[in-house]
Amino acid sequence: MTFLKFVYAMFLSFLPGILGLFVAPIASGQNVWYNSLNQPALTPAGWVFSVAWTILYFLIGVALFLVMQKNNSNQGYSKTNAYILFAINIIFNALWSFAFFGAGLPEVALIILTALIVTAVFMARAFFKISHTACWLIVPYIVWLMFAFYLNGMIIYLN
Numbered sequence: 001m002t003f004l005k006f007v008y009a010m011f012l013s014f015l016p017g018i019l020g021l022f023v024a025p026i027a028s029g030q031n032v033w034y035n036s037l038n039q040p041a042l043t044p045a046g047w048v049f050s051v052a053w054t055i056l057y058f059l060i061g062v063a064l065f066l067v068m069q070k071n072n073s074n075q076g077y078s079k080t081n082a083y084i085l086f087a088i089n090i091i092f093n094a095l096w097s098f099a100f101f102g103a104g105l106p107e108v109a110l111i112i113l114t115a116l117i118v119t120a121v122f123m124a125r126a127f128f129k130i131s132h133t134a135c136w137l138i139v140p141y142i143v144w145l146m147f148a149f150y151l152n153g154m155i156i157y158l159n
Contacts, residue, residue, distance in 0.1 A: 002069070005068050005069065009064040012061070012064065013057045013058070013060040013064060015090060016090055016093035019097065020097035020098075023097050023098055023101040023102035031101060038158040038159050039158070040154035040158065042147075043151060059137045062134075062137055063127055063133075064086060066130075066131040066137075067086075067130050067134050078130050082126040082129075085122050085123040089120055092112055092113075093116060095112050096116060099112050106155050107156055110149070110153060113148060120141055120142050120145055123138060
């Protein structure tokens with residue numbers, strides 16, 4: 001049962017990335033719109049995004065698994081909040097890819113990214129009440145989202 005919970009947590013965490021594969025530029029550079037944009041100076045190479053998101057989705061999955069593993073006594077309300085915030089965050093994560101890469105709307109994507117950062121912070125706080133380790137596993141994700149905010153904002157500014 002523990003293994004199945006881990007697999008489930010990983011699946012849920014990687015879901016936005018899986019969905020994003022349908023709209024994000026591929027390493028071979030097939031997203032003409034994205035490749036035509038003026039890029040910020042700190043834009044990493046394309047492969048960095050794949051590696052970073054794989055690590056981040058894994059960390060998020062481990063964090064969710066730790067929350068799932070905690071005993072429900074005295075945690076019911078906190079776990080419900082954590083799950084709700086996780087679900088909202090995952091939805092915003094997937095929506096960002098569709099808005100930015102799929103629809104080519106960086107302004108809308110920036111609004112979604114703002115909501116994504118806010119929900120990630122609240123999710124980390126909710127995780128903290130259940131597992132301190134789970135909270136700390138979300139911190140790199142929040143840092144990366146802030147970097148993504150810079151990249152998204154600069155793309156709007158430069159284009």
